[in-house]
Amino acid sequence: MTKLQTTILDILYQTTEHLTAEQVFFRLKELMPSISLSTVYRNLNQFAEQKRIRRIQQAHKADYYEKNLIPHDHICCIRCGRITDLNVKGLSDFLQKNCDVPIISFDLTVNYLCHACASNLLETTQRKELS
């Protein structure tokens, strides 16, 4: 483990956020200005392969990395794109019961509107009505 690698892991372990490689890169840059984005990718992906972190891939968006290794799903705000953990208990069994092939794994993303975005939208609407 190089110092860099430790620092990358630290960044993820010090938060419950889901971070993109670029976000990790910028936080890292404050501490080690010479860091390169491809190195961040390489290390994050390595850690994910080693199951030390989890990589969440989503269509047409940057991948997210998180420290939570316990299997779980995600909700994703359709407005700001931020993703949050979601636990749907019994989902795996439910799916296998309703599916006639052996499931190797599955990816679920639930789209919703987060609190912050919901109130922002409301504000905008009200402002429009006043004007």
Add this chain to the structure above:
Amino acid sequence: MTKLQTTILDILYQTTEHLTAEQVFFRLKELMPSISLSTVYRNLNQFAEQKRIRRIQQAHKADYYEKNLIPHDHICCIRCGRITDLNVKGLSDFLQKNCDVPIISFDLTVNYLCHACASNLLETTQRKELS
């Protein structure tokens, strides 16, 4: 509707397959050699917006387009990547019951090993054992 647009829709309507823009493009090229890939994309996405076809987005893979508009999920072979329709009845209710925010929509892809790939793998294994 131009002739091109009709032909694009026809290609999707004459199959139950899930096609990428590129696959549609190549089939189209047989009929209209001057067709351009960006035009295929533009039209497919337009049709998807108009809900005349469905676009399926997956992380790190080309998008698929299909004619089946009835909400359903997909199983995706981890080896060949081909995707097939899947109906998990009651999934939507099950999810909403286990999720404390209002669900706007969700995307589920189940990974499995398709028949063809399973027997290919078996063959390869046996060949290895014999040699």
Add this chain to the structure above:
DNA sequence: TATAATAATAAGAATCATTCTCATTCCTGG
């Protein structure tokens, strides 16, 4: 400690799917 072997890095090129731009072509209605 010096050194050879090995691993990790920075920088930027390459890739892939997709979208965008824009000059050209095609239609359609008057």
Add this chain to the structure above:
DNA sequence: CCAGGAATGAGAATGATTCTTATTATTATA
């Protein structure tokens, strides 16, 4: 027949990610 709007083809631009390579760091060991 012609003007104006819509659609097209070609290729440039984009964004996220991976790959390449020359350089630097780290280890193990003699």
